[in-house]
Amino acid sequence: MADTISNTSLDEVGSVLRDLEKFGQSPWLDFIQRSFTEDGSLKKLVEEDGLRGVTSNPAIFEKAIGHGTEYDPQIRKLLEGEGLSPGDLYEHLAVDDIRAACGVLHPVFQKTKGLDGYVSLEVSPYLAFDPHGTITEARRLWKTVSRENLMVKIPGTTEGCSAIREAIADGININVTLLFSLDAYKAVLEAYISGLEARVGRGEDISRLASVASFFVSRIDGKVDAEIDRRVKAGDPESAALKALRGKVAIANAKMAYQYYLEVKNTPRWKALAAKGANPQRLLWASTGTKDKAYSDVLYVEELIGPETVNTIPPATFDAFRDHGKLRESLTENVDEARHVMAEVERLSLDLDGVTAKLVKEGCASFCVAFDELLTAVATKREAVLGDRLLRFSADLPAEIRDDVAAAEKEWSVSGILRRIWKKDPSVWTNGPEAGWLNWLNIVQDRLWHIDELEVLARDVRTRGFTDILLLGMGGSSLGPEVLAETFGQQKGWPKLHVLDSTDPQQVTTFKNAVDLKKTLFIVASKSGGTLEPNILFAHFWDVAGQALGKHPGENFIAITDPGSHMQKVAEENKFWRTFFGDPKIGGRFSVLSNFGLVPAAAAGLDVRKFLKVTQLLVESCDGSVPPAANPGATIGLILGHAAKCFGRDKVTIVASEGIASFGAWLEQLIAESTGKKGIGLVPIDEEELGAPSVYGKDRVFVDLLLGDDMPDSRLGALREAGAPVITVRLAEPAQLGQAFFLFEFATAVAGAVLGIDPFDQPDVEFSKVETRKLTSAYAEKGSLPAETPFAKDGSLSFYADEKNAKALEGGDAVAILKKLFGQVKPGDYVGLLAYIERDSKTRDWAQAVRMELRDALKVATAAEFGPRFLHSTGQAYKGGPDSGVFLQVTATDAADVPVPGHGYSFSVVKAAQARGDFEVLAARGRRALRVHIDGPLAEGLKSLATAIHKAVAGE
């Protein structure tokens, strides 16, 4: 069969199709394709074959757009501008095709006074069972295409009927599709009539409104014939009667529908509408290509010719009918015989109701599959056209994970979960409060709409000549800006961005000394506005800035906070220079693309407009229109979720190019805080140097973040070969950092859905905050923290633990205690080094050396974290996630302290309270944990501790 119409025989016998008109039937074409319209072929059919309409459906568009290169020039052109999601791209292409065909058919529309000349465009097949979505989409398409000879196609499902009624009442031409049963047709006709009546009731014109009811034919024979064949083969005693029905049921069914049409036309109800100019809803025969080669290839055209009907004919059948089709008014003949066929169907229990119900389901599903294929093809073309404007993602997975993820992608595709994510449907997760935390999905576009605020800020910051920006905040309010500061560095002619997220007095002093207090813009960033650290850091820097400036320092302070927060009040009372608001429907760790990341970025001289536009391209790649397998965020999320849930690979090990190394600290917060709860989740492992396969267990997934042309670490190759899953994300340039932020936000939301948790809360972070507050309040009241006694001491090292842990660890010196602690480590566990000391290059090197020793000796994942920073990040997973962590908390007596103005405590006290609060929650969660406190010089204490750890694990 031809895929497209051949025009060879037109001149000779074109009239047979045109002559259908004499029988009152309009031939339409069940096909659309750009080249076919553009090269005049469609027009030729109109002129020579009397073609009177065109229908399209998702499968037809899939054939047209999903294959070949015909649409590529337009795709390229469309993507030159602002960027579009694959769904929007498809719609541009389809709408252009529909409009072009409407143009070709418009003379027919005029000549037939609106009887014919229509082109149909179907609403998204995903909406077949969603009446509200369908009517919204029908209205939108009607408005977008904006052609009087458009027909919007709506499936004639039970749910579709209410949308059909509303659309008709709105004055939208409707083609009702996917009709198989007489009952469904009756419901649809009722919807049409009552829609017209609603219009009349509103005093609106009904004479310019057209509708057809697309009754599918050949598919019925396909199903019924198969059942007949099965029963005959099985030796059914009614074989002869069954055989007599072969190839007859679909036509008989259609004839019954037509009889009903005639009946209704005769009712007073219809006549009243007709008197007001109503046009009947004509029956349109669809699915009229012959599928069974044993039948005539024009069967479903020849046998269904009758007045006031349409037959939408696929190209090959169109050709065939032109070639050898015979005309007669067949639809109204042998009606009794058709009734007999239907009675026989009943008598022989061929379950036509079951068949038609199944066909509706299958029809909807197969249009969804076709649409998925189409959108996948468009997404792939889009990606190719965008090339290096998009980050690249690939995954090397062992076969079992690859198959599992592929199955999940299919499942997600069928259940439309990605579209539900974009609709902010909480049932994707736990059906809890998730809908209130999803505005990060749209924040990039939203910030682009408000870009002026940021650009004005940038201009003003520059004009004021600040040399430094010091951002004071924790977790979600600081880690994003820190990545931006470290990745982009100081911009020429702009202030340098520093990010302080510690209560360590030495670290506070280091930052104070690193900036020129008179020329520093302070950004106090706190979403909730109530977090302890940004509040006390504000108190300190307000004081020192005031002293340095010798005046009220408000003009040098900016707040970023959610509306109505305590911090907003602080900013107002203290007359801050500016206050920028976050979106209360975005949680901290998802806030980097909101003002929490963008205000510091703009103030530090980054081109935020460009940054957001680049980011938006990736947002569109993760759009709900992109099926899971073509959607990078979804695929990564499914890999991470399934690797953890089904294969025990829950340690997400982050490897990054030097140029974007700090991204890991942001990513670990996102992953840990989002997924680590209820005893499950992903444990991110950042900055752990790669090793040989022998030092790893089977609990890892590697995420390799590459920048530019950087080569992947060769050790990853060996790991891959050893069966470890490796996800690679390559940023062509640092400007794609925003794409990476969104990519992993989306992936984390998806992984959360796989794990069945609410990825947007952080119950254990809150718990730690509460415990810390109790201790600082106690200090403020009593002048000291509650007394505590070490269970052991060895030189400058004192050991503390809760009763249970102390019991398990006590007895012996430092080495013995540490040996017992690490002796508890089993395969699949991880070790967390949690250091409440200044985070600088020396202490970071120390922590790295210790963790590497632990990793290599114990062959488990390791984390090296600094408090209180990690409390707002991985701390959630350590307490709420899987009980596979073994923790060594390190505290020290601070050499010098810094008071917190206006509070009854100092930074040192706060840090001590945080460490103790953290430990209490770890203990309350039954975690294996030990605190070692260093007295005396820190460097020496760290050295002795490292030696003791070495002896404990190396057995020396």
Ligand SMILES: O=C(CO)[C@@H](O)[C@H](O)[C@H](O)[C@H](O)COP(=O)(O)O
């Ligand atoms: O519904 C309409 C026209 O209203 C058609 O485009 C309809 O979708 C097609 O005729 C059928 O999908 C084709 O069915 P089939 O030949 O694949 O069984």
Ligand SMILES: O=C[C@H](O)COP(=O)(O)O
């Ligand atoms: O990740 C968020 C931190 O816990 C800080 O919270 P905040 O921005 O509300 O102060």
